[in-house]
Structures are given as C-alpha cells and as structure tokens.
Amino acid sequence: MSRGCREVERGIFRLLHGCKSVTQLTQIHAHFLRHYLHQSNHILAHFVSACGSLNKLSYANLVFEQTQNPNILLFNSMIKGYSLCGPFQRSIHLFSIMKKRGIWADEFTFASLLKACASLCDLKLGRGVHTEILILGFEGFSSIRIGIIELYTSCERIEEAKRVFDEMSHRDVIVWNLMVHGYCRSGDVDMGFHLFRQMRERSVVSWNAMISCLAHSSRDSEALELFREMQDTGFEPDEATVITMLPVCARLGEVDVGRWIHSYAESSGLYQDFISVGNSLVDFYCKCGNLEAAFVIFKDMPRKNVISWNAMISGLAFNGKGELGVGLFEEMMNEGVSPNDVTFVGILACCAHAGLVQRGQDLFASMISNHHIQPKLEHYGCMVDLLGRSGCVKEAHNLMQTMPMKPTAALWGALLSACHTHGVMELAECAITELISLEPWNSGNYVLLSNIYAESGKWEEVEKIAKPKRCIALISKYGMKKAHRIHLDKRLCPEEFCASLD
Numbered sequence: 001m002s003r004g005c006r007e008v009e010r011g012i013f014r015l016l017h018g019c020k021s022v023t024q025l026t027q028i029h030a031h032f033l034r035h036y037l038h039q040s041n042h043i044l045a046h047f048v049s050a051c052g053s054l055n056k057l058s059y060a061n062l063v064f065e066q067t068q069n070p071n072i073l074l075f076n077s078m079i080k081g082y083s084l085c086g087p088f089q090r091s092i093h094l095f096s097i098m099k100k101r102g103i104w105a106d107e108f109t110f111a112s113l114l115k116a117c118a119s120l121c122d123l124k125l126g127r128g129v130h131t132e133i134l135i136l137g138f139e140g141f142s143s144i145r146i147g148i149i150e151l152y153t154s155c156e157r158i159e160e161a162k163r164v165f166d167e168m169s170h171r172d173v174i175v176w177n178l179m180v181h182g183y184c185r186s187g188d189v190d191m192g193f194h195l196f197r198q199m200r201e202r203s204v205v206s207w208n209a210m211i212s213c214l215a216h217s218s219r220d221s222e223a224l225e226l227f228r229e230m231q232d233t234g235f236e237p238d239e240a241t242v243i244t245m246l247p248v249c250a251r252l253g254e255v256d257v258g259r260w261i262h263s264y265a266e267s268s269g270l271y272q273d274f275i276s277v278g279n280s281l282v283d284f285y286c287k288c289g290n291l292e293a294a295f296v297i298f299k300d301m302p303r304k305n306v307i308s309w310n311a312m313i314s315g316l317a318f319n320g321k322g323e324l325g326v327g328l329f330e331e332m333m334n335e336g337v338s339p340n341d342v343t344f345v346g347i348l349a350c351c352a353h354a355g356l357v358q359r360g361q362d363l364f365a366s367m368i369s370n371h372h373i374q375p376k377l378e379h380y381g382c383m384v385d386l387l388g389r390s391g392c393v394k395e396a397h398n399l400m401q402t403m404p405m406k407p408t409a410a411l412w413g414a415l416l417s418a419c420h421t422h423g424v425m426e427l428a429e430c431a432i433t434e435l436i437s438l439e440p441w442n443s444g445n446y447v448l449l450s451n452i453y454a455e456s457g458k459w460e461e462v463e464k465i466a467k468p469k470r471c472i473a474l475i476s477k478y479g480m481k482k483a484h485r486i487h488l489d490k491r492l493c494p495e496e497f498c499a500s501l502d
Contacts, residue, residue, distance in 0.1 A: 012043055019050045022059075029063070039068055045077040052081035061090075072098075076108045083116040091116035092125065105132075107141040114147030118154040126151040146175055153182025173203050180206065184213035208240045220248045224257070237261070239270055243280040250287035258284050272302055279307050286315025306340055314346035322354025341373050348382035352389055360386045377405055384411050388418025397427055409438040416445070420452050428452050 015028045029047070037043050044067060051060035057078075064070065064078055075098045082090040095113055098105065110133050117126035130148055138144050145168055152161035165171065165179050176199045183192035196202075196210045207230040214223035227245055230237070237245070242265055249258035262281055265271040271278055278301040285294035298304075298312045309332045316325035329347045332339065339347075344367055351360030364383055367373045380403050387396035396415055400407045412434045419428035435445045453461040 009037065009040070009043060012037070013046055016043075016046045016050045019054070022054055022056060025050060025054060025056065025059070038063075038066070041067070041069075041071045041074045044070075045073045048074070048077040048081055052085055055085055057081050057085055072103050072106060072109070075103060076106070076112065079109060079116075080112040083112040083119070086119070088116040088119045105136070107138050107144055110138055111141075111143040111147045114144070114151050118147070118151045121155050123151075123155040123157065126155065142170070142172075146178070149175060149178050149182075153178050153185065156182075156186045158182050158186045158188070173199070173201050173206060176201075177203070177206050177209055181209050181213070184209070184217075189213055189217045189219070202235075204235050204238055204241070207235055208238070208244065211241065212244045215244055215248050220252050223248050224252060224254065236268070237264065239274045239277055242270055242277050246280040246284040247287075250284050253288075255288050255290075258288065275301070275303050275305055275308065278302075279305075279311050282308065282311040282315065286311065286318055289319060291315065291319055291321065304337075306337055306343065309337055310340070310342045310346055313343065313350065317346050317349035317353055320353050322350035322352070322356065325350030326354065326356065326359065339371060339373075341367075341376060341379070344373065344375075345378045345382060348379060348386060352382060352386035355390055357386060357390045357392060377408065377411075380405075380407075381411055381414065384414050384418075388414055388421075391418075391422045393418050393422055393424045393427055397430070407434070409435055409442075412438065413445075416448060420448060423456075425452065425456060 012028065012032050015024075015031070019025055019028060025047075028050075032038060032040070032043055032047075044063065047063065048057075048060040051057055060078065060081060064074065067074065075094060079091045079094050079098075082088060082094065091113060095105070095109065098109075110129065113129045114126065117129055130151070133139050133144055133148075139148075145164055148164050149161045152158070152164070161179065161182055165175065168175065176195065180192045180195050180199075183189070183195060192213055193210065196206065199206060207226070211223050211226050211230070214220070214226060223245070227237075227241070227248075230241075242261055245261055246258055249255070249261065262271075262284075265277050265281065271281070278297060281297045282294045282301075285291070285297065294312065294315055298308065301308060309328070313325045313328055313332075316322070316328065325347060329339075329343070329350070332343075344363065347363055348360055351357070351363065360383065364375065364379065367375055367379065380399065383399055384396045387393070387399065393415070396418060400411060400415065412431045416428055416431035416435060419425070419431060432445055432448070435442070439445060450462050453459075
C-alpha cells in the first residue's frame with residue numbers, strides 16, 4: 001500500500017472514531033467509497049463499530065453484505081455489534097455463516113457469542129458455545145471466562161457460574177460484579193451481599209448493583225445505609241445510583257436525603273444530561289406529596305419523554321388531583337407525545353379521583369380506537385374503581401363480565417367495597433362469593449360482608465358468616481400454605497373447607 005493510501009486510511013479512522021451522528025457516518029462512507037476502500041476489511045470493521053455506537057447496525061449490515069471477502073476481523077465486528085445492540089440471534093447467524101466460509105473463530109468471536117447467549121437467556125445455545133470453546137481450547141482467556149459467568153448468571157445457573165469463578169486465579173471487578181448480581185438475581189441476596197463484602201476492589205457499578213438488589217428485595221433501610229457507606233468511601237453517585245435511591249427515599253420518607261440527591265444531581269450535571277434523573281425526581285416529589293416541587297422540575301426539564309409525562313400524571317392521581325391530571329394529559333396530546341399503556345393507567349386513575357365517569361369511559365374506548373393499545377388488567381381495574389366510586393356499580397360489574405381476562409380478587413374487592421358504599425346488596429353477595437372462592441383465607445372479606453348484612457338488618461345472614469370466620473381462625477392455627485393447598489386441590493365451599501382443616 002502506498003504512503004498516500006495509508007494517510008487516507010488513517011484519516012478515515014480518525015473520522016470514524018470521532019463520528020457523532022448518522023449524517024457524519026454517511027459522509028465518511030461516501031469518502032472511503034470515493035477512494036475505493038469499500039472492500040478494506042480493516043476500515044469496514046471500524047465502520048461497523050461506529051454504526052453500533054449510533055445504533056445503526058442495519059446500515060452496517062447493508063455494507064457488510066456488499067463485502068466480497070470479509071475476514072475474521074470484520075465478522076467479529078458484526079458479531080460483537082449484534083451481541084451488544086441486538087437482535088442477538090443475528091450474532092449466532094453470522095457465526096454460522098463464518099463457519100461455512102471456513103473462517104476459524106477466535107477468543108473475540110466466542111466472547112461476543114457468549115454475550116449474545118446471555119442476553120437471550122438461552123442456556124442450551126450457550127452450553128453449545130461453551131462446549132465448542134472447551135474443544136478448541138479457548139477457556140483460559142479472561143474475556144471467555146467472564147462471558148461464561150455472565151451466561152450462567154443470566155440463566156440463573158449460579159452454581160455453574162460459581163465453579164468457573166472458583167477456578168479463576170485472577171478475578172477482576174467485572175467478574176465479582178457478575179457474581180454479586182447473579183446471586184441477587186437468583187434470590188440469594190444475603191450471599192450476594194457476602195460476596196460484595198469480600199471484594200477488595202469495587203467500582204461504582206459494584207455499589208449500584210448491591211444497592212439496587214437490596215432495594216428490589218424490600219430492604220430499603222439497608223440500601224440507604226449502603227448508599228451512605230458508598231459516599232463515605234469516596235465513590236460519587238451516578239445516574240443509576242440516583243434513580244435507584246430516589247424511590248428508596250420516597251418509601252422510607254427520607255425527604256432530606258432525597259433533596260440532597262436532587263441538589264447533587266443538579267450540581268453534577270446528571271439532571272441536565274439524563275432524562276431518567278428528571279423523571280425520578282418528579283416521581284420522588286409526587287410520592288412525598290410535594291406536587292409544587294414535582295411540577296417545577298417537570299416544567300424545567302430540558303428534555304421530556306413519555307415517561308416524564310406519565311410520572312407527573314400518575315403523581316397527580318396519587319395525590320388526588322385528578323382534574324389537574326386530565327388537563328396535563330390534554331397538554332401532552334397537544335404537544336404530540338404519544339401515550340402508552342402506563343399513561344392510560346395514570347389518566348384513568350385521575351378520572352376516578354375526580355369522578356369524571358364519561359371522560360374516563362371515552363378515554364378507555366380511545367385506547368383501542370385511537371391509540372391501538374389493548375387494555376390490560378390494570379386498565380380494567382381503574383375503570384371498575386371509577387365506576388364504583390361514582391355509584392355505577394352495575395356498570396362496573398357488567399364491565400368485569402366482559403373482560404377478556406378473569407377478574408382478580410383485587411377487582412372483586414373493589415366492586416364489593418363499592419357495593420358497601422352504595423348499598424347494592426345483590427351484587428355484594430355475588431362479589432363476596434367470588435372473593436371467597438379466590439381467597440377463602442382472607443378474613444377481611446367475611447368482615448365486610450358481615451357489616452353489609454348487619455347494616456341491612458339481616459341478622460340471620462350475619463350468623464351464617466360465623467363459621468367462615470372460624471375457618472380463618474383455623475387457618476391461623478394450621479398455617480396459610482396448608483389452607484391454600486387444600487383449597488386449590490379440592491375447591492371446597494367455606495363449610496367443607498373448615499371441615500377439611502378440622
């Protein structure tokens with residue numbers, strides 16, 4: 001290759017490494033086409049990496065398919081790109097094509113294939129790749145062992161991951177993080193915490209993973225304590241820390257800590273750089289009842305997405321400000337933001353709190369007709385709540401009967417509560433029959449029905465509920481699991497259920 005060609009190549013590499021947009025990408029593509037370098041595997045491999053960073057692998061694939069003699073370097077770039085960005089099956093497909101062409105895989109190929117299998121949570125496929133690695137002797141590479149551990153932890157095969165982990169003489173922070181996350185993912189948070197304490201070196205990812213695991217395991221106080229320890233050891237919170245800790249602060253009522261995180265997010269630039277941080281702050285202040293602060297953040301956010309609007313609308317519903325939520329929804333529509341299913345849960349809840357029956361029914365109907373969103377159980381639950389609160393109890397019951405899915409105990413409970421409020425006795429009996437069938441061990445159902453009968457002066461009916469109440473006492477004696485098992489196995493009526501426990 002001439003000196004001039006080498007200079008052109010180096011220039012293209014510099015352009016690709018600094019590429020920040022699809023427009024620049026197409027210009028660089030045109031540049032190396034003009035210099036007849038479109039068959040250079042070296043340039044194309046860098047081009048594929050640039051496409052991957054811009055989430056434009058479809059563009060990379062079009063260029064790849066025009067390549068006459070792709071080598072291992074170019075195949076590896078494509079396989080790695082799909083293993084990171086998806087669709088992950090494309091990595092496996094390209095590996096198959098590579099083998100048919102007689103190109104031998106190397107450690108970089110297998111590291112990407114393991115990543116793809118882990119993302120797919122495909123244990124069978126992953127084990128096939130692992131077997132090929134063992135046959136070809138690549139298991140000694142650090143990147144391969146990390147990939148194997150990620151595969152098994154992703155597939156919740158923690159003991160298999162532990163065997164590979166124990167065999168490693170050098171374990172970097174990435175491997176430790178994978179094992180900590182793997183144990184937490186499999187439900188053994190204590191073992192994950194134990195491993196975390198054993199780590200000699202930690203990254204902010206290590207702290208985030210452990211704090212997140214504790215938070216998702218309803219161990220909020222421990223998560224907050226670990227967050228404070230993280231700060232004491234000199235680690236600065238990042239975006240992931242902030243969006244994990246704000247809900248923890250809301251649940252614990254730690255408003256001062258949440259405000260500190262807010263101040264830190266603004267001073268560090270996280271609030272300006274990440275929409276998710278602004279969304280979390282809106283959600284935090286809404287859950288703390290500080291709608292004014294939430295609204296200020298929402299209005300001042302440099303960028304918004306549908307999640308931002310959902311957080312504010314749901315927050316208004318949560319705080320009983322339904323009419324304001326409906327107004328905000330209208331503003332969202334006027335700004336051309338497309339709602340999703342979460343939006344409709346929030347706005348229907350707003351309608352329920354504001355007693356806007358007709359508006360709620362119109363919005364519910366528009367989900368399919370205007371937005372092509374199929375209502376889920378949560379949407380039907382909002383509608384039952386809306387109709388029940390407004391005294392339209394029979395309409396709520398009719399809606400439950402036409403649902404494409406079976407009503408849950410929560411829906412029957414909402415209907416029963418509405419029957420109690422509005423004195424609709426015949427439907428109350430229907431609702432309690434369904435509730436007892438679904439939850440024969442729930443004493444609240446019997447108490448509520450007993451109260452309804454007592455208020456109506458039906459004392460004979462009150463007496464009939466005495467035995468089911470005794471049933472609850474027996475459940476307390478024998479335990480929930482046994483009671484639940486008998487009910488599921490035999491589907492007994494309350495009297496038979498009591499007898500079976502005796």
